[in-house]
Amino acid sequence: MVDTGRKKRPRGRKSPRRGPPGAAAEAHWIYGRHPVLAALANPARRIKRLVVTRENLGALGAKPRAEAPPAEAASAPEIAALLPEGAVHQGFAAFCAPLEGATLEAVIARAEGRERAAVLVLDQVTDPRNTGAILRSAAALGALAVIVPERRSPHETAVLAKAASGALEAVDLVRVTNIARALEMLKASGFWCIGLDAQAPAALSKTDLTGRIALVLGSEGGGLRRLVARTCDHLAALPMSGPMESLNVSAAAAIALYEAARQGGC
DSSP: OOOOOOOOOOSOOOOOOOOOSOOOOOOEEEESHHHHHHHHHOTTOOEEEEEEOGGGGGGGOSSOOTTSOOOEEOOHHHHHHHSOTTOOOTTEEEEEOOOOOBOHHHHHHHHTTOSOEEEEEESSOOOHHHHHHHHHHHHHHTOSEEEEESSSSOOSOHHHHHHHTTGGGTSEEEEESOHHHHHHHHHHTTOEEEEEOTTOSSBGGGSOOOSEEEEEEOBTTTBSOHHHHHHSSEEEBOOOOSSOSOOOHHHHHHHHHHHHHHTTOO
């Protein structure tokens, strides 16, 4: 492993100015077995309507959450009529209020006292399927949160929830007004910020990913913005040996998190 020159972070914490968390979002349908069952298991999720096929009523459990509405039995075509065309609902649909967004301060507080912790920071990743897939990897590999900008990031939607396959209920999706300032706050709180950049001279596998880390990934087309890249402690690349120059951002996030877990950083 190369020497990254890491020094112990000061424990003092700066608090950058930030606006209210959460991009604008409205009540919406969540569909699919895993997203709906995960929503039912999440006490923070407010469910307004629950519709399932008769054969799936048993999957809800004998004692559903007290505040959840009673399940409505419907046919698969009747459920499909409630949802966007082509939605793969698997006989499950729930009309939900959006989750209240966690704050960056709360995530940092959860990391206090931990020797190892990881968060993902997405710099203007706009595709909800990519964000959902990244949430799923974050849940599978033990990341504390996925941090996104309030602007130029997807709202909570059925598409995002379906791609997350239940992870939207398990991993904090944190919205901040400014990614560079959020990175400065993480750094002041003992996190090392590692940006993924295809042109970086160091390979991610040769970079120290132990301790508390923030893995920073750029947009699907443009990569990391210049200020965000400059704010990172280190830049690292995922070396490509084939004809492709880069990976889809959700695939890159999964590989980066796996490498951090392999090194003991999650």
